[in-house]
Amino acid sequence: MSQHDLTLIVGKNAPRDEINRVRHLIDGAWTDGNGEVFERHSPAHGTPVSLISKGNANDASDAIAAARCAFERGVWSDLSGKERATLLLKVADLIDENRPRIARLEVLESGKPISQALGEIEGAADIWRYAASLARTLHGDSHNSLGRDMLGIVLKEPIGVVSIITPWNFPFLIASQKIPFALAAGCTCVVKPSELTPSTTAILGELLIEAGLPAGVVNIVNGFGDPVGSVLTTDPRVDMVSFTGSTAVGKTIEKAAGDTLKKVSSELGGKNPQVLFADADLDSAIDAIVFGIYFNAGECCNSGSRIIVHEDILDEVISRVVSLSQKVPFGDPLDPETKVGAIIHDGHQQKINGYVREAVAAGAKIEIGGAPIQIDGLPGAFYGPTVVSGLTPDMPIASEEVFGPVLSVLTFRTMDEVISLVNDASYGLSAGVWSENIHTCLEFARRAQAGTVWTNTWMDGFPELPFGGVKESGQGRELGRYGLEEFLEVKTVQMRIGRTRANWI
Incomplete structure (x- = not known):
């Protein structure tokens, strides 16, 4: 070697x-x-x-x-x-x-x-x-x-x-x-x-x-x-x-x-939700959402690729996620300041973009991004930070693994409704819940069909704790x-x- x-x-x-x-x-x-x-x-x-x-x-x-x-x-x-x-x-x-x-x-x-x-x-x-x-x-x-x-x-x-x-x-x-x-x-x-x-x-x-x-x-x-x-x-x-x-x-x-x-x-695979109740600590949750979707350019089975937000805080969450997304350093992966690098190959980038274009055609709204980007003249495949709202649960971008820096936004009003949204997915790798009420967090953790449930955090990991999924x-x-x-x-x-x-x- x-x-x-x-x-x-x-x-x-x-x-x-x-x-x-x-x-x-x-x-x-x-x-x-x-x-x-x-x-x-x-x-x-x-x-x-x-x-x-x-x-x-x-x-x-x-x-x-x-x-x-x-x-x-x-x-x-x-x-x-x-x-x-x-x-x-x-x-x-x-x-x-x-x-x-x-x-x-x-x-x-x-x-x-x-x-x-x-x-x-x-x-x-x-x-x-x-x-x-x-x-x-x-x-x-x-x-x-x-x-x-x-x-x-x-x-x-x-x-x-x-x-x-x-x-x-x-x-x-x-x-x-x-x-x-x-x-x-x-x-x-x-x-x-x-x-x-x-x-x-x-x-x-x-x-x-x-x-x-x-x-x-x-x-x-x-x-x-x-x-x-x-x-x-x-x-x-x-x-x-x-x-x-x-x-x-x-x-x-x-x-x-x-x-x-x-x-x-x-x-x-996974289509992992982060659920935000109305009493969530948004300062912590917004940072975790942005980390969860852009970490490893979203090419991560544990990516927090969909958020399910209580309707009372939807507008604020979208606004703050978009604002923070604009500050994430996408760039040359050899630059120590870069947080998000390249997509693995051109074909995969086209697949990511296909999900976004299909969602737009079905009536979804692009809050930010939604297209490949150029980085300092580098010839490689880079996809911009993307947030897509106005989705329905049956849209492919809301239910299938995109495996890219693309965040899907859904809404809910009650615990039963959000549990149904979480568990109706064919995947069950991980899920997260944000609430200052410990009873809300524990109920969600017990009812969510996932191998890992994070409460008021996202994607922490330790060698001592098992990792894996249920269903597909x-x-x-x-x-x-x-x-x-x-x-x-x-x-x-x-x-x-x-x-x-x-x-x-």
Whole structure:
């Protein structure tokens, strides 16, 4: 892997980094696989960033074989929790040491702001440390209340070989929400990063080798869903698939994995509401709304992409959201002052704009934005801060995941009405409520169908707390002790002490 200029101080010109070479990691060795390559260009600057080995079905199969062999040999699963934790902690330290390098490549491939990328890498290291603590505290149960001659033991064992498929919007962070928990459980892995943002996963592979992870425990295959992702979800040597991405792809994976009855844990889309009651603290709520929709350019499953506002405060909320939106620094993602960077690619920008244009044609009102913008002459895809009001719940922009910096505004009058608006959506990833009345917040939290409910805040996150959705937002959980449990199988052992059982015949 090439070394890079780590300076984060840049001018208006496109970056002049070397093109980063990204290879597969299979059985502890970096390989070009079949020899085919493809290129990734910066979505903000238009310059080439990475030259990536393009995996095929044979490369994926080889990686699965390496993971299967490593698991069966017990080179990782047979280690003690202390030994696993020690290595995970080494990886966390190495992530900290390499943070500028990882963050810069993440910016160049994804278009996100450098300040955000640096924060995400720091958060990822914290997750690895938390996973290490779980490795030390993993245990089963015993039951000594089954009679004086019986002892019941419940063992928790690694599920086996896990295929991990990660998206382009948070490539390093989401990999770090999966891999360390799988490793803490004793599993082996085959990882397929998004073809748009593979470089930081490759760096993670380097750090795992440097930390001393045995060959074959974590393998990385670059490429596209067809054929690499298809092999990783259908091969009978794989015991589990952990996937983060769109609901449409998640459904395809569920169907493909069904033929071999392998476990699937999925974190999918969201159309997450922030509900503002009439007594909301608007100073805090407005800031959280603007953060919730423009963070990562809205390319975030947890984006607060719709607000449902009590009619009594609607005009004030819209006015203040628009005013604050005008102050958000959109710009060159390598500029430390930038808060919102580029859209991942032109095709996705066109999709975002299509939702807005369709809403306008149906009678919606654009309060601000509603079109692509130019940033300092950069050739990349940038979409302006956008707020759309006058919506009805059946409009696609109000019910479907736009995945861009576009805020949909709906209204309500009663708790029953807003709960209906929240729960009628096909998604159920997260929701938020703003009210100074604790009873209002608790009632909303109990009734909202969502994996996470924030009260008087938005998008706080901690490694200790589980994350995941209901309905078409996926199944299973990441982070917290529940995130470790996903990678474990439960085995019951029943032991008779002494020869006290009466013969059946």
